[in-house]
Amino acid sequence: MPINNINFKETKTHEVTVDVVIMTIVKDELQVLLVKRVNEPFKGRWAIPGGFIRLSENLDDAALRILKEKTSVQNIYLEQLYTFGDPLRYPNSRVITCAYYALIRAEDINIQVTNKEEVSEVQWHSVSKLPPLAFDHKEIIEYSLKRTRERLELCPVAFQLLPKKFTLTELQKSYELILKTELDKRNFRKKMLSQNILRELNEYTKTNSKRPAQLYSFDTITLDSKRGHFFS
Amino acid sequence: MPINNINFKETKTHEVTVDVVIMTIVKDELQVLLVKRVNEPFKGRWAIPGGFIRLSENLDDAALRILKEKTSVQNIYLEQLYTFGDPLRYPNSRVITCAYYALIRAEDINIQVTNKEEVSEVQWHSVSKLPPLAFDHKEIIEYSLKRTRERLELCPVAFQLLPKKFTLTELQKSYELILKTELDKRNFRKKMLSQNILRELNEYTKTNSKRPAQLYSFDTITLDSKRGHFFS
DNA sequence: GCAAAAGTGTTCAATGTACACCCATGC
């Protein structure tokens, strides 16, 4: 059955990969972790990290393994995003990919190039200035941004992106980066504080030339107790 | 790498299927279409319809094909649900399935058994009285109910389940069946009518022993214009 | 004292929720 002049042998089985969109906030920008491909197809292009699923692991475990290989981060917000399976998404082969996305704290990150044969560089890229990407990875990143936005409107997933201690202004900035809108300072603070998910710390930032800001942390206990409510 | 005493050969490739949870409302019950398996594994058990993905078709097309094979319905609400890939979900083999769910009008349905070699019966089952199911299909159905509920709270997907002409009470019943709650009649009507998605018809039901009810249809023009808003 | 960011309340609009009675029909 030919599409686009490519003849597919209907007997061949599909290959299945897991790709993970790993996001964080660095330097007031929402950034995504990309790897530079060493092999064809798309040799030299940037791509989101991914790999084949081992026969003995489930999809979540495969995504966690890829995440850990690249960042040595564990215990993070990871969610299945969507499965992309256009016959033409992977040149000369049929590869279906189950995409995941993860939000991680920049301070926890330890970027690693574990396999020089597959990947030459691992680097953060601002989502607003993405280089040309391999396969349909641009579409996958855009979809993960959309999903993150939807999630953020329901539950404070932003806590995964911030350092353990943060100011309300930093929290608001992370919301604004993800939602791509400006928010009203007073309304934002009112809403956040009314949810009882923040713990007020008796610590303040030490900055120069301006008023110190109070630090907060996420109250993991109330956050856990609201997990069912937030994540359903 | 053995799990549960099963040895997986890490070199073997995965198989990928698409399974479709097809839902409708019949006799005041939310029903799901099940097929009876003729072959092992799970011979004789009920399962949701599914099949292998052809190498030349994308995932949506595979789901549409399966839907059409079983119901000869086209043009319906179909959405990718989630991809299930536990190594143990399919006995003695690694089969990853990309699950879809569809909402269809009972009046449009023409159930078909297209392939007697794979399936012996095709039948609607109330979601509240499901028989034992093959594989992880119970989990998949539950997940699709949850997703339908979430969707219904955002947009009137229920229009896919009702006949073209319906009364407000019927519409309310479909909401109550999906959301598993009772709704206030006056508030429900107020909300529905304020959304401008219903077209008031100058027709009434002809029933016995009670006041006739006005019929409505969904205004597909405003519904389409709100598609971006509803489905994002 | 001034620049720079932190912090703080009120008003109004919109939306959701609770609630009870009359109406039209077939028998």
Next chain:
DNA sequence: GCATGGGTGTACATTGAACACTTTTGC
């Protein structure tokens, strides 16, 4: 005339949105 489901409005609470000035600090 009565049983059955159809149809209707108001009052209150909750939530979201708009909006501007004072405070603290380092220099």
